[in-house]
Amino acid sequence: MAKRAYNRRTEEQRIAELEAKIEEIKQRKISRERKDSPVIKELPKIRRQLKKFSTIAMEHGRKDLANSAQLFLESLQRQAMEEPAKPKRGRKTAKAEG
Numbered sequence: 001m002a003k004r005a006y007n008r009r010t011e012e013q014r015i016a017e018l019e020a021k022i023e024e025i026k027q028r029k030i031s032r033e034r035k036d037s038p039v040i041k042e043l044p045k046i047r048r049q050l051k052k053f054s055t056i057a058m059e060h061g062r063k064d065l066a067n068s069a070q071l072f073l074e075s076l077q078r079q080a081m082e083e084p085a086k087p088k089r090g091r092k093t094a095k096a097e098g
Contacts, residue, residue, distance in 0.1 A: 034083075039080075040080055043076065043080055046073075046076070047073060047077075050069045050070075050073045051073070053065075053066075053069050054066040054069040054070050054073075057069065
């Protein structure tokens with residue numbers, strides 16, 4: 001049996017891997033601190049329900065409804081990954097002169 005060749009990682013490679021891990025941990029911390037995290041925690045429930053609905057729709061010949069549910073789910077997941085937008089301040093109404 002031939003002896004196995006090992007490649008040692010250089011210091012730069014090890015540092016790059018550790019920096020990537022640090023960045024990943026920072027991202028997890030930020031996602032936990034989001035103000036909309038209760039909403040994010042409910043996503044798996046709605047994902048299950050929409051997938052169940054989509055399956056039932058396909059079984060009963062309603063591909064249009066199944067596709068709509070799947071597209072809606074993809075849209076929700078994409079929007080959930082984004083940072084919530086800060087609300088804009090409304091217009092100030094002009095006071096009626098009397």
